[in-house]
Amino acid sequence: MDTKTLSMLEPMGSWAWWRSWVLIIVGCSIMGAGFVLFINPYNFVPGGVYGLGIVLHNIFPSIQVGTFGYMFDVPLMLVALLVFGGQFGARTVVAALYTPGFMNVLTRLVYPDAAAVESLDPALLLGGRLDLSNDLLLTCLMAAVLVGVGQGMVVRQQATTGGTDIVGMLLQKYFGIKFSTGIFLADGAVVLSGLVVIGFGLGTGDAAPAGWMLTLYSLITIYASSRVVAYMLDGASYDKLLFIISDNHDELKRFIIEDLDRSATYIRSRGMYTGTSRDMIFLVVSRKEVHQVQHKIKEIDPRAFVVVTDAYDTFGEGFKPLPDKDAMQAE
Known part of the structure; x- marks a missing residue:
């Protein structure tokens, strides 16, 4: 290969590297915005470390949801680093550290004061301009789209936002379970904890009215976001x-x-x-x-x-390339 060809390939490779990192940051930001604007204020518990963070925030309101994310993501990041290798681990570290930090900063920006940050009252969100308390179904669907798109963007770059993303990848790698199905199963335990703490008031002494309905909306959010992730990873079958x-x-x-x-x-x-x-x-x-x-x-x-x-999936010339051995597939 001559020097002219090498000089052409070098900037292309550099652009691909930068593009991958930009997509990871954008994906994490979209996912974080979905939590801060459409999940946390309404006590949905859509699984994952941030869903568990919402549960624990109801018990310890002085600690933000993103901070709980740090507490759970660190050991899971270490697992990802050991199992999926150095490059994947580096991307996971950046994504998992950036997302909860972004959530904490955005939460402070959209609420007027520290007391509102603790209460996460949707009536105080952006001065009440984004209060969707009377449209919870619409709220959970909007949350699912944002979280699914953000999560899908990150996983397409062979990274993860941490939490049950890593659990889903481990289940796919070692047990052949679909990535989206693995996330759905792993999130079930978190949803149940939300039902116990938020719905029945265990640990808070203050059960939410119709708490089981919040669990239903949480399940809708999980399922819809898993479908969005599946679309982001595999695309639509056209x-x-x-x-x-x-x-x-x-x-x-x-x-x-x-x-x-x-x-x-x-x-x-x-x-x-x-x-x-x-x-x-x-x-x-x-x-x-x-x-x-x-x-x-x-x-x-x-x-x-x-x-x-x-034709559910079509691989070959003129269609999609055959997936790599370790590529994440939702279906």
């Missing part, structure tokens, strides 16, 4: 799979190769009723190309038999 049986293969072949700029596969098949052997075309296209293919088939052979179904 590919379509077509099985085509026709007597005009030459025209269809020209259309697929020249117009669609794709390839397809012939599968030898035999009709059950007639016993006639013929070739069936196996074709994968994007969702937006389906109607184009259908119209062309109708033009070429109106009597063709066509089956269209979803």
